[in-house]
Amino acid sequence: MSGNAGERPRLTAVQYGVGPIGSRIVRVAVDRGIEFVGGIDIDPTKVGRDLGRVVGLERDLGVDVTDDAQTALEAEPDVVFHSTGSSLAAVSPQLTDALTAEADVISTTEELSYPWWDPDNRGLASELDETAREHGVTCLGTGINPGFAMDTLPAVLSTPCQVVQSIRVERVQDAAQRRRPLQEKIGAGLDVETFEREIATAGGHVGLSESTAMLADALGWTLQTTERDIEPVIADERVRSDYVTVDPGAVAGIRQRVRGIVDGDAVIELDLRMYLDAPDPHDRIRITGRPPLDVVVAGGFHGDRTTPAIVVNVVPRVRAAAPGVATMLDLAVPSYTRAL
Amino acid sequence: MSGNAGERPRLTAVQYGVGPIGSRIVRVAVDRGIEFVGGIDIDPTKVGRDLGRVVGLERDLGVDVTDDAQTALEAEPDVVFHSTGSSLAAVSPQLTDALTAEADVISTTEELSYPWWDPDNRGLASELDETAREHGVTCLGTGINPGFAMDTLPAVLSTPCQVVQSIRVERVQDAAQRRRPLQEKIGAGLDVETFEREIATAGGHVGLSESTAMLADALGWTLQTTERDIEPVIADERVRSDYVTVDPGAVAGIRQRVRGIVDGDAVIELDLRMYLDAPDPHDRIRITGRPPLDVVVAGGFHGDRTTPAIVVNVVPRVRAAAPGVATMLDLAVPSYTRAL
Numbered sequence: 259m260s261g262n263a264g265e266r267p268r269l270t271a272v273q274y275g276v277g278p279i280g281s282r283i284v285r286v287a288v289d290r291g292i293e294f295v296g297g298i299d300i301d302p303t304k305v306g307r308d309l310g311r312v313v314g315l316e317r318d319l320g321v322d323v324t325d326d327a328q329t330a331l332e333a334e335p336d337v338v339f340h341s342t343g344s345s346l347a348a349v350s351p352q353l354t355d356a357l358t359a360e361a362d363v364i365s366t367t368e369e370l371s372y373p374w375w376d377p378d379n380r381g382l383a384s385e386l387d388e389t390a391r392e393h394g395v396t397c398l399g400t401g402i403n404p405g406f407a408m409d410t411l412p413a414v415l416s417t418p419c420q421v422v423q424s425i426r427v428e429r430v431q432d433a434a435q436r437r438r439p440l441q442e443k444i445g446a447g448l449d450v451e452t453f454e455r456e457i458a459t460a461g462g463h464v465g466l467s468e469s470t471a472m473l474a475d476a477l478g479w480t481l482q483t484t485e486r487d488i489e490p491v492i493a494d495e496r497v498r499s500d501y502v503t504v505d506p507g508a509v510a511g512i513r514q515r516v517r518g519i520v521d522g523d524a525v526i527e528l529d530l531r532m533y534l535d536a537p538d539p540h541d542r543i544r545i546t547g548r549p550p551l552d553v554v555v556a557g558g559f560h561g562d563r564t565t566p567a568i569v570v571n572v573v574p575r576v577r578a579a580a581p582g583v584a585t586m587l588d589l590a591v592p593s594y595t596r597a598l
Numbered sequence: 599m600s601g602n603a604g605e606r607p608r609l610t611a612v613q614y615g616v617g618p619i620g621s622r623i624v625r626v627a628v629d630r631g632i633e634f635v636g637g638i639d640i641d642p643t644k645v646g647r648d649l650g651r652v653v654g655l656e657r658d659l660g661v662d663v664t665d666d667a668q669t670a671l672e673a674e675p676d677v678v679f680h681s682t683g684s685s686l687a688a689v690s691p692q693l694t695d696a697l698t699a700e701a702d703v704i705s706t707t708e709e710l711s712y713p714w715w716d717p718d719n720r721g722l723a724s725e726l727d728e729t730a731r732e733h734g735v736t737c738l739g740t741g742i743n744p745g746f747a748m749d750t751l752p753a754v755l756s757t758p759c760q761v762v763q764s765i766r767v768e769r770v771q772d773a774a775q776r777r778r779p780l781q782e783k784i785g786a787g788l789d790v791e792t793f794e795r796e797i798a799t800a801g802g803h804v805g806l807s808e809s810t811a812m813l814a815d816a817l818g819w820t821l822q823t824t825e826r827d828i829e830p831v832i833a834d835e836r837v838r839s840d841y842v843t844v845d846p847g848a849v850a851g852i853r854q855r856v857r858g859i860v861d862g863d864a865v866i867e868l869d870l871r872m873y874l875d876a877p878d879p880h881d882r883i884r885i886t887g888r889p890p891l892d893v894v895v896a897g898g899f900h901g902d903r904t905t906p907a908i909v910v911n912v913v914p915r916v917r918a919a920a921p922g923v924a925t926m927l928d929l930a931v932p933s934y935t936r937a938l
Binding site: 286289402406407410411413414415416417418419420421422476477478479547548549551552553554555556557559560563564566567568570571572586587588589590591592593594595596597 | 626629742746747750751753754755756757758759760761762816817818819887888889891892893894895896897899900903904906907908910911912926927928929930931932933934935936937938
């Protein structure tokens with residue numbers, strides 16, 4: 259494989275949020291020749307330590323993690339990788355700071371993947387869009403889901419269709435292979451009552467509505483509303499992961515569905531199942547249309563491994579994108595790119 | 599499904615080449631609200647007849663097929679759909695005329711899908727690029743293959759990978775379901791000797807090298823060379839299509855492979871098999887990398903049905919693209935789009 263990382267100045271980055279996903283982003287980006295000039299996290303066990311050590315590399319990167327975002331951003335990075343939370347309202351001030359420092363921002367904030375659908379987020383998105391344009395930089399929310407598996411990829415797969423009547427995307431993940439926070443988020447190990455009270459009411463995995471709206475936008479469909487339901491997946495027998503043991507009758511994980519309604523019909527259905535020991539994990543995209551399509555990703559896209567890859571791979575597309583808040587649909591055709 | 603075709607002026611188009619694929623393009627485009635203001639073909643059985651009737655619609659489109667391209671282009675279409683041949687050298691004057699008429703051009707010319715690889719085509723591509731820029735329009739070569747199944751889609755599927763070591767794309771088509779010219783092109787019904795003399799030496803299906811080069815470009819790999827081989831697929835038992843009968847021992851179709859060599863390694867392999875009664879037709883994309891990926895399109899993308907869809911679906915992306923010769927990689931993320 260040839261690259262030209264050595265032939266031009268290296269891209270510089272700041273990692274904003276050095277949790278499980280942020281750490282993986284740093285490791286993937288370092289491997290591809292990106293130079294980190296800062297790392298930001300509020301965790302006191304990380305602050306003051308070298309970013310390389312904090313993310314699990316066996317070497318220093320020569321820059322310490324700090325809880326002072328402004329100081330880290332004074333290093334004037336080309337790009338800020340941002341991974342601190344799912345809620346746009348919660349992270350919006352962080353994104354604003356990064357954009358004001360004239361960095362392109364690539365964030366795993368689920369609600370940012372398509373912030374124009376949720377009425378609570380549209381105002382924030384407009385403000386971020388204005389800030390980004392003012393500073394000539396781009397702000398993108400992405401990841402495997404939302405960002406790719408249930409929106410960008412189904413959109414691309416519809417390109418060979420003369421007519422699309424409906425799209426159904428099914429994503430089944432074996433949560434036992436995922437990180438601890440995800441296992442907690444899906445309620446693994448809870449009893450059903452606690453699941454209903456704590457998990458279902460909290461809305462489950464964030465981003466399915468955003469994916470639905472993004473896909474509708476791509477297809478030129480005017481989405482009237484989305485319908486959502488969340489239910490627990492109950493363990494038939496005892497299952498265990500590195501972090502939790504689930505007895506029969508308790509919750510092994512979550513099944514979440516969102517339907518996108520256009521002209522009264524559910525033309526988009528996203529069906530996400532994440533539970534411990536899910537058999538036959540996979541992603542499957544079915545298009546009813548002319549011609550119909552049925553595409554299966556054997557084993558599925560592994561969330562914790564693919565989100566960091568997507569964040570890093572879109573760097574050149576984001577650098578080339580028009581200023582403002584972008585979605586994946588606004589970028590040029592994305593791909594792995596050896597030469598960042 | 600909602601669209602807004604009625605709320606703004608309809609896009610106008612000229613169809614340049616009204617053969618099997620061109621006819622399908624017209625039918626798909628009419629169905630999506632595009633207005634045809636001209637049709638060009640040299641076939642005397644088509645000239646002077648209404649375009650709608652020639653393409654198999656059961657109604658007139660109000661414009662006759664003509665063999666006088668200049669006159670047809672005087673209608674100042676927004677876009678020219680072009681489908682007359684595989685060779686860039688052969689069709690280049692036609693493309694130049696369409697670009698000079700200030701139309702965006704979307705062509706199924708296989709060699710135009712990535713014209714920068716073949717040394718014989720680079721000069722022509724540069725000239726077309728200059729003409730397109732001069733007139734502020736875009737010129738794209740696309741279709742299912744080359745253009746999507748073995749290049750754009752594998753590129754997009756690499757986005758979730760931290761590392762890509764190699765990509766293998768396998769496309770198996772049951773040629774019995776394809777149009778007559780394709781069955782002739784793959785040598786169905788010939789004896790092996792005639793196949794070797796007439797089909798293998800002609801190079802088989804055009805575009806695999808272009809797909810290989812496009813994919814390498816997307817991945818940031820510097821392609822040193824491509825290696826090609828073509829072999830006949832021999833019938834075990836008698837097979838027949840609507841057009842040809844193949845006896846045991848005769849040629850049922852073709853198997854073509856292209857390997858893309860980077861740093862001495864065959865990191866891209868495209869394997870195309872098109873033969874009568876091929877069992878289990880499919881497209882399969884396998885990425886060796888971190889994580890690895892294995893994606894199967896059940897039944898495969900049907901060439902004759904999907905190429906016209908792609909040509910029409912990319913219209914809004916081509917209209918928004920920068921002037922010049924573009925490849926699929928230069929467009930914003932493509933999809934079916936209800937609202938053209």
